[in-house]
Structure formats: C-alpha cells, structure tokens
Amino acid sequence: MxxxxxxxxxxxxxxxxxxxxxxxxxxxxxxxxxxxxxxxxxxxxxxxxxxxxxxxxxxxxxxxxxxxxxxxxxxxxxxxxxxxxxxxxxxxxxxxxxxxxxxxxxxxxxxxxxxxxxxxxxxxxxxxxxxxxxxxxxxxxxxxxxFNGELVSLDLFDARVEDGLIVGRVVHIDRFGNAVTNITRDLIEEHSISGFTYMGHEIPLVEKYEDVERGKPLAIIGSFNTLELSLREDNFSRHFNVGFGNIELGWR
Amino acid sequence: MxxxxxxxxxxxxxxxxxxxxxxxxxxxxxxxxxxxxxxxxxxxxxxxxxxxxxxxxxxxxxxxxxxxxxxxxxxxxxxxxxxxxxxxxxxxxxxxxxxxxxxxxxxxxxxxxxxxxxxxxxxxxxxxxxxxxxxxxxxxxxxxxxFNGELVSLDLFDARVEDGLIVGRVVHIDRFGNAVTNITRDLIEEHSISGFTYMGHEIPLVEKYEDVERGKPLAIIGSFNTLELSLREDNFSRHFNVGFGNIELGWR
Amino acid sequence: MxxxxxxxxxxxxxxxxxxxxxxxxxxxxxxxxxxxxxxxxxxxxxxxxxxxxxxxxxxxxxxxxxxxxxxxxxxxxxxxxxxxxxxxxxxxxxxxxxxxxxxxxxxxxxxxxxxxxxxxxxxxxxxxxxxxxxxxxxxxxxxxxxFNGELVSLDLFDARVEDGLIVGRVVHIDRFGNAVTNITRDLIEEHSISGFTYMGHEIPLVEKYEDVERGKPLAIIGSFNTLELSLREDNFSRHFNVGFGNIELGWR
CATH class of the missing domain: 3.40.50.10790 (S-adenosyl-l-methionine hydroxide adenosyltransferase, N-terminal)
Incomplete structure (x- = not known):
C-alpha cells in the first residue's frame, strides 16, 4: 500500500x-x-x-x-x-x-x-x-x-469557446516551460480547431514536437489530455512571459 | 529502520x-x-x-x-x-x-x-x-x-534581547520566503513581546496568517517554535531582501 | 531489487x-x-x-x-x-x-x-x-x-589536448556551480598538467578545496574522476558565466 x-x-x-x-x-x-x-x-x-x-x-x-x-x-x-x-x-x-x-x-x-x-x-x-x-x-x-457540511468545490474544466476566442486557464507550468491549460481535448475536437493565435503569433496545433522547427511555438494535446503551449526544445512560458491564470487564445 | x-x-x-x-x-x-x-x-x-x-x-x-x-x-x-x-x-x-x-x-x-x-x-x-x-x-x-578529541560545537539559540532590540539570526528561508529565525518562543514570551519593527515597518506578532490582510507582513511563532517573518501569501524574504545571517528587530 | x-x-x-x-x-x-x-x-x-x-x-x-x-x-x-x-x-x-x-x-x-x-x-x-x-x-x-538496428552512439570522453590548449566540454553544472568537464584524470596526468588559464585567470590544479582561499578559483579532479572548475565556497559557473558545451582551457 x-x-x-x-x-x-x-x-x-x-x-x-x-x-x-x-x-x-x-x-x-x-x-x-x-x-x-x-x-x-x-x-x-x-x-x-x-x-x-x-x-x-x-x-x-x-x-x-x-x-x-x-x-x-x-x-x-x-x-x-x-x-x-x-x-x-x-x-x-x-x-x-x-x-x-x-x-x-x-x-x-x-x-x-x-x-x-x-x-x-x-x-x-x-x-x-x-x-x-x-x-x-x-x-x-x-x-x-x-463531516456534515458541504465540501468546498472547485471546477477545473471551465474553459469556454466564445466567438473567435477560447478563454481558459493556465493551470500548470512545468520544468520545460510548457504552459499547460485546462482546455480539454473534447473542447478542441468539438470545434474542429486546427491552430491558435496568441500575442500576434500563429501557433499550429500539432501531433508531436518535431512537427515544428526547434525554437518555434506549437500547441499540442499533452499528457494531461489538455492543450499545452510549448516552444520546441525551449521555454514557452519564459519567452512569452506567461504565468498562471486566465489565458485567451484566438483559434481557427 | x-x-x-x-x-x-x-x-x-x-x-x-x-x-x-x-x-x-x-x-x-x-x-x-x-x-x-x-x-x-x-x-x-x-x-x-x-x-x-x-x-x-x-x-x-x-x-x-x-x-x-x-x-x-x-x-x-x-x-x-x-x-x-x-x-x-x-x-x-x-x-x-x-x-x-x-x-x-x-x-x-x-x-x-x-x-x-x-x-x-x-x-x-x-x-x-x-x-x-x-x-x-x-x-x-x-x-x-x-574519537578522543572534542567535538566542534555550535550554538543555535544565541539570540538575545538588548534595549529595544532583539538580535537574532535568520537560520532558514523556506520555499514560501518565510524568514525563519533562531529567536525562540521562550525569549519572546519572557519579554511579553507583542510586535516588531523592521526596516521601518510595523510587524505584528499574530496567531495565524489570516490575522493580517493578504500581502501584509506578519511575525509568527512557526513550526520550528521560533519567530518567523512572513508576508501573507507572498514572499517576505524576497520583498524585504532578507538573507541568512544576523537580523535586528525592534520590539514592543 | x-x-x-x-x-x-x-x-x-x-x-x-x-x-x-x-x-x-x-x-x-x-x-x-x-x-x-x-x-x-x-x-x-x-x-x-x-x-x-x-x-x-x-x-x-x-x-x-x-x-x-x-x-x-x-x-x-x-x-x-x-x-x-x-x-x-x-x-x-x-x-x-x-x-x-x-x-x-x-x-x-x-x-x-x-x-x-x-x-x-x-x-x-x-x-x-x-x-x-x-x-x-x-x-x-x-x-x-x-532490436535489429544500430544503437545511436554517444562519445562522452572526446576531450583532446592541442598545443597549449585543452579542448573539452562542460557536461554537468552542479548545485554548487562547479563546472564538471569531460577532461579525464588520465588525460591530465598524461600531460603532467599542473594548472590552467581561463578567461585571463590562473587556475591552479589542487588536491582539495582548502588549497586556495575562499572565493578563489581552483581546478580539481572531482568525484566524476574528471576535471572540475570551482570557486571555493562560491559559484564558479555563475561568476564566470560558464554554461554547458565546449570549453577551452590553457594549461601548463
């Protein structure tokens, strides 16, 4: 045990x-x-x-x-x-x-x-x-x-799609600087999303890191089964100065 | 074992x-x-x-x-x-x-x-x-x-109260930025201390973090049974640029 | 197991x-x-x-x-x-x-x-x-x-001595800021090296940290049985801005 x-x-x-x-x-x-x-x-x-x-x-x-x-x-x-x-x-x-x-x-x-x-x-x-x-x-x-009260509740997966925007949350930044969001695979597939824009950058949704060149930004459904924003072999969070909390992405 | x-x-x-x-x-x-x-x-x-x-x-x-x-x-x-x-x-x-x-x-x-x-x-x-x-x-x-020699000795708890000052030592800074001192609960209670001053700031001695507002400094007898200086839900050590070594606090 | x-x-x-x-x-x-x-x-x-x-x-x-x-x-x-x-x-x-x-x-x-x-x-x-x-x-x-292919190979110990220079690689930087190289004890002994120069500094090859004063640079055959560059009780890598990758040292 x-x-x-x-x-x-x-x-x-x-x-x-x-x-x-x-x-x-x-x-x-x-x-x-x-x-x-x-x-x-x-x-x-x-x-x-x-x-x-x-x-x-x-x-x-x-x-x-x-x-x-x-x-x-x-x-x-x-x-x-x-x-x-x-x-x-x-x-x-x-x-x-x-x-x-x-x-x-x-x-x-x-x-x-x-x-x-x-x-x-x-x-x-x-x-x-x-x-x-x-x-x-x-x-x-x-x-x-x-315990007879009501538990304090917490809703992790409250990301939503608005017109042209996905509004979600960065819920984890790992050692590689990947910005892990609460935007689920289901939400992305439901809207047939193929790519994002963030701070004026085009960020393609890819299947694997090697689909972009080294140092380039990418979006990927990561190991949490949610959207992650990464720089290939570099640190997305540091380069884009992204922290925890709300994030808005354009999508197409 | x-x-x-x-x-x-x-x-x-x-x-x-x-x-x-x-x-x-x-x-x-x-x-x-x-x-x-x-x-x-x-x-x-x-x-x-x-x-x-x-x-x-x-x-x-x-x-x-x-x-x-x-x-x-x-x-x-x-x-x-x-x-x-x-x-x-x-x-x-x-x-x-x-x-x-x-x-x-x-x-x-x-x-x-x-x-x-x-x-x-x-x-x-x-x-x-x-x-x-x-x-x-x-x-x-x-x-x-x-071993027949004399052990190298080390006195951890050598903080002392002088007129209007406590002279102690920051002996640990934890991940939260709490500055943990070697000023013992006994020393504080002996002098009936209720608060401190440090770098021009009033720092109340409290029972729990929630006794001050978020972002405000506080002093508390922490888990080491010694005085700790903290910022509620923030990093005292970084904000006050406090490192290891001697520290002097006013008290009342 | x-x-x-x-x-x-x-x-x-x-x-x-x-x-x-x-x-x-x-x-x-x-x-x-x-x-x-x-x-x-x-x-x-x-x-x-x-x-x-x-x-x-x-x-x-x-x-x-x-x-x-x-x-x-x-x-x-x-x-x-x-x-x-x-x-x-x-x-x-x-x-x-x-x-x-x-x-x-x-x-x-x-x-x-x-x-x-x-x-x-x-x-x-x-x-x-x-x-x-x-x-x-x-x-x-x-x-x-x-597995029937050929394994991807990797040669760690490819440092070499040229005229007046040792060309090696910093392969690890530890928590103390020691720059650990791939320059082996054998290579150093083979050329009877007694000291190095790096960025205009003389760096003696010593047997123990205490052979230099606090804050001074030193070279030592460390626990990897390779050359390490250190500052005694300080951080070599930070002070000399040394990162991973190739490094060239003068030697005598």
Whole structure:
C-alpha cells in the first residue's frame, strides 16, 4: 500500500512529514510532487486529478496546499471508491474525489496533533495531515468524525469557446516551460480547431514536437489530455512571459 | 529502520548515495532535505535539530554539509540515546546529538572508502558517509575507531534581547520566503513581546496568517517554535531582501 | 531489487511514473536525478555513466531525456552484464551499456502503453518507459521485440589536448556551480598538467578545496574522476558565466 504526498512545500517540510508517517506505519511513501506553486490550490487540484488514477487502488493521497492554515478551514479525509484523500477543505481534492466517487467524508479532529506534540500555527502538513493519513492506513479512526457540511468545490474544466476566442486557464507550468491549460481535448475536437493565435503569433496545433522547427511555438494535446503551449526544445512560458491564470487564445 | 539524509547536495549526488547505501543494506532511505543553502552548516544544524525527533528511534541521520571536504576535519559517527548521526565534525549534528544525549563518538576511518572504490577529494557523502551509515545499520563497526578529541560545537539559540532590540539570526528561508529565525518562543514570551519593527515597518506578532490582510507582513511563532517573518501569501524574504545571517528587530 | 530513475522532468512527472510502476511491481524505486538540464542528452549520459556502477547488480535504470518524444526515435531496453537500461534510443545509456557489456537489445512496442490507457504525444516516461521497466522487473517480456538496428552512439570522453590548449566540454553544472568537464584524470596526468588559464585567470590544479582561499578559483579532479572548475565556497559557473558545451582551457 502507498501513501502519496502532494504539496507546495518544496524540500525539507516533506521530509519531516515522512518521519512523522514512519513512526506510525511502514507503508511506502511516494512523493507525487512538492513543487506546486506556493498557495496555488488550482494547480494542486489539477495535478492531483491528472495523477491519482495512475496509482494503485488503496493509495492515500495527503494533499496539502493550504493558504488557510491555522484558520477556520476544516481538515478533512475523503474516502472514495478506490482511494483516500487527506487534505484541507479548500477544493484541492474535490475534482479527484468527485470523479472517483465519494463514499464517506470525515473531519479530522485537532486532537490528532497530540500524538507527536503540539499543534503549530503554520505546518499542519506535519501536525495534522501526515498523522491522519498514517493513522487511516493503520485503520485507526479515533481522530475522525463525520463531516456534515458541504465540501468546498472547485471546477477545473471551465474553459469556454466564445466567438473567435477560447478563454481558459493556465493551470500548470512545468520544468520545460510548457504552459499547460485546462482546455480539454473534447473542447478542441468539438470545434474542429486546427491552430491558435496568441500575442500576434500563429501557433499550429500539432501531433508531436518535431512537427515544428526547434525554437518555434506549437500547441499540442499533452499528457494531461489538455492543450499545452510549448516552444520546441525551449521555454514557452519564459519567452512569452506567461504565468498562471486566465489565458485567451484566438483559434481557427 | 530508517536512514535519513540531510545535505546541501541538491539533486543527483543524493541519488548516488542511495545506490551506495542499497548495495550494503535494505534499510529504507528517507530524504529529509537536500536543499540546505550551499555550505551553510548553521542552517543544516537548525533543520536537523528541528526534525530528528519526528523520526523513529533508531534512525541513522547522514548529514553532509561539508565545506571542509578533503581537508583535515574528521568524519564522525555519534551514537545518542535514540539515534545515530553520521557527519563531518563541523557542528552540524552537535545541537541534536547533545539534546538527545551522546553515548559514544567514533571517528570514521578513510579505509571505509575502499569498499566502493577510491576516495574522491570532493564527494565524501558518497565515499565515506553513505558507506559508514549503511555499515552501522548492518552492525559492522570495523571502519570506526573511538574519537578522543572534542567535538566542534555550535550554538543555535544565541539570540538575545538588548534595549529595544532583539538580535537574532535568520537560520532558514523556506520555499514560501518565510524568514525563519533562531529567536525562540521562550525569549519572546519572557519579554511579553507583542510586535516588531523592521526596516521601518510595523510587524505584528499574530496567531495565524489570516490575522493580517493578504500581502501584509506578519511575525509568527512557526513550526520550528521560533519567530518567523512572513508576508501573507507572498514572499517576505524576497520583498524585504532578507538573507541568512544576523537580523535586528525592534520590539514592543 | 531496485528501479532507478534518471530524467530531466523536475518534479511531478516522476511522481506519476512511480505510481505507474507501483501498480505493476513492488520493486523499490530510487530517484537518481530528475534535474538533468532540459533535453540535455549528453549530461544525462554523463551522469548515468558516473552513477550506475554504484548501484546493486540487477538495477533497472529508466533514463528519460527525450527531445524526440512522439517522433521516430525507438524506445529501447538494453540488457547488460549487470543491469538493464530502459530509455529512448538517443545515446543516453550508450556509454554505460557499452562499458558494462551489452548482452541483448530490445525495442519496446508501443502496445505497452495500453496497460495504463492511451499513449500521449509528450510523456512516454509515463506511457512507455515506466511501464516497460516495471514489466521487465516482473519478467514480463511480451511488449519487447528484438532490436535489429544500430544503437545511436554517444562519445562522452572526446576531450583532446592541442598545443597549449585543452579542448573539452562542460557536461554537468552542479548545485554548487562547479563546472564538471569531460577532461579525464588520465588525460591530465598524461600531460603532467599542473594548472590552467581561463578567461585571463590562473587556475591552479589542487588536491582539495582548502588549497586556495575562499572565493578563489581552483581546478580539481572531482568525484566524476574528471576535471572540475570551482570557486571555493562560491559559484564558479555563475561568476564566470560558464554554461554547458565546449570549453577551452590553457594549461601548463
């Protein structure tokens, strides 16, 4: 069985979480990612949604992008048909959990933090979520109670086609500078789109990187099954100064 | 049982260390961190001290921040009440080992490097420390000898209050740009401090991030149980151009 | 047994690969590195070549630096005397495999991608290589066929001495800013070289970092058994603006 971690913590904080987990369970811990852009819940939700199905059934995903840490947001554990999602209630696991089929929702009691000491104001990844995830693996539910509210929802795939424009969102920028959008393959195929314009540049929709020359822009349905904007063997995001958030593309 | 790695090596070098370890022992290897600021022994000591207690008893910490590699500094293995610390003798494990209670100190003989080949001048993480840690796990002590000198010491918590000023040290800057200091909760409570001034800015001491507006500075007792300076949902260290080393804060 | 990953993927993509692998095999997965400079096949080949021998016999190296993804390059699995190398056929594993002794070469059929879904155009690390490596571990060869072509070759150690110059290549820049070259110890000893000149600076060849003052440049035979250019406790690559590729050094 596997516990998978997805956070915006970078290095070190996840290492401490692994120590906390290992005190409770021998379950394997896999780092899914710790490079979510700080506090970017949407990117976290998108990357989790794109990844969870590749993990074995029974995997517990501890997903902590948590700008509200220390405040009123609930800490929750969602049981779905095949997985567990342990996270703050800010939408990060919502699209994944809904897709896989929610079966039970729990609130994690702050009392769980007493197992390893005090509750800090800033690092519930260590003091709440790692502990809760590890305990769930061991079948220990004493720090969970039924969650009776409504989950914070999050709609990842809200891109839309307007006259001459696709309005979507850049939801991930990877190490290669590819700007990954939430514009789905279905939306593109529905409108028989064959190319885009962006900032005055023609960007062809291609099947593979080699369909354009090195250094040229291209659009491709990438590994997330959504539209990505790339420069072949170069960094699209840097060259076009593209960041997270809304993006409008012309299309033909 | 666990072997935990803490280095300033970034990526790749730790991967080689894991290969070296795996040739000797099946013990699990956990990356605590490899992002210590290059050659910053104080940061390494601080992060190790804040983390080790969260790991299971018996964990062997291989801690390599080693500006003196290839020179005269000793390679040591410290046995404490609950853990092992394998490291260069430059203070990196000193605060942790003293706190946990030192029971025995060994010098690691360079002969250990013959197990995997030659001794390089630059990468004792691979040629000395990974090997020594893995062998200790297997109960093989033939490359250890009693260490009879005095350990290089390191005092992490030397912050002090002067008239109107706290003089401390930034000992860690995390991915969020939080400037983590060595100013302890005890010191702050002893002087009933309620806020700070820094570079002409008023910085309130708060209980949680949400106590200030987005983008505003705040001071908080963070997960290290010391003072951290933050910008809510933004990067304090970058905006205030704060780096490692001494810091002086006004207080009230 | 171990599966080791070497890629230029940074974070997240490797996490997904680990999920894919874990669905098929319980074999341990070790991250060798995911920080290869994007699309830099030569750096990947160099780092793999320098590391593989430190891993236990039987290790399967999944090595994916793959600028030709989605194009015509073959996906291959090379069995050598002691290891397996699973990678695109672009030379990345060539020096390692030849050195260890190739015993069999296979082409990986695209049909393997059906195990976890569709074949994306951009992420064969997930859709081909992770699956193939995990299946090989389980002894399942049904998606392999004999490779009858000639492997793409890659010559790492082609540095040469001309009159007054050594012409080599910077093949890796590490986190400390050390510029690691492909100029071998043998080449340096053969010409009894004792120092270098670069951009008007005298750079002594030393035995250890402490042989020069802090902040001063030095040349050293590093842990790759090749020449590295460093600034003591500082960043050579940044200060001298040195990147990957050819480098010419004066020598004496």
């Amino acid at each position: 596997v516990i998978a971690l997805l956070t915006d913590f970078g290095d070190y904080y996840p290492g401490v979480m692994k120590g906390v987990i290992r005190k409770i369970t021998q379950d394997e811990v896999i780092d899914l990612t710790h490079s979510i852009h700080p506090q970017n819940v949407i990117e976290g939700a998108f990357l989790l949604h794109s990844a969870y199905g590749y993990f074995p059934a029974g995997t517990i995903f501890i997903s902590v992008v948590d700008p509200g840490v220390g405040g009123d947001r609930a800490a929750i554990a969602i049981k779905t048909e095949n997985y567990w999602f342990v996270c703050p209630d800010n939408g990060i696991a919502f699209p994944s959990a809904v897709e896989d089929g929610i079966t039970e929702i729990f609130r994690i009691k702050e009392s769980v933090s007493q197992i390893s000491g005090a509750l800090s104001a800033t690092f519930h990844g260590r003091d709440i979520f790692a502990l809760a995830g590890a305990l769930i693996r061991e079948g220990r539910m004493e720090h969970l109670e039924r | 666990v072997i935990a790695l803490l280095t300033d090596f970034g990526d790749y070098y730790p991967g080689v260390m894991k290969g070296v370890i795996r040739k000797i022992t099946q013990d699990e290897v956990i990356d605590l961190t490899h992002s210590i600021h290059p050659q910053n022994v104080i940061e390494g000591a601080f992060l190790l001290h804040s983390a080790y207690g969260y790991f299971p008893a018996g964990t062997i910490f291989i801690s390599v921040v080693d500006p003196g590699v290839g020179g005269d500094r000793a390679a040591i293995a410290i046995k404490t009440e609950n853990y092992w610390f394998v490291c260069p003798d430059n203070g990196i494990a000193f605060p942790s080992a003293v706190e946990d209670g030192i029971t025995e100190i060994f010098r690691i003989k360079e002969s250990v490097s013959q197990i995997s080949g030659a001794l390089s001048a630059t990468f004792h993480g691979r040629d000395i420390f990974a090997l020594a840690g893995a062998l200790i796990r297997e109960g093989r002590m033939e490359h250890l000898e009693r | 171990v599966i080791a990953l070497l890629t230029d993927f940074g974070d997240y993509y490797p996490g997904v690969m680990k999920g894919v692998i874990r669905k098929i095999t319980q074999d341990e997965v070790i991250d060798l590195t995911h920080s290869i400079h994007p699309q830099n096949v030569i750096e990947g080949a160099f780092l793999l070549h320098s590391a593989y021998g430190y891993f236990p016999a039987g290790t399967i190296f999944i090595s994916v630096v793959d600028p030709g993804v989605g194009g015509d390059r073959a996906a291959i699995a090379i069995k050598t005397e002691n290891y397996w190398f699973v990678c695109p056929d672009n030379g990345i594993a060539f020096p390692s495999a030849v050195e260890d002794g190739i015993t069999e070469i296979f082409r990986i059929k695209e049909s393997v991608s059906q195990i976890s879904g569709a074949l994306s155009a951009t992420f064969h690390g997930r859709d081909i290589f992770a699956l193939a490596g995990a299946l090989i571990r389980e002894g399942r060869m049904e998606h392999l066929e004999r």
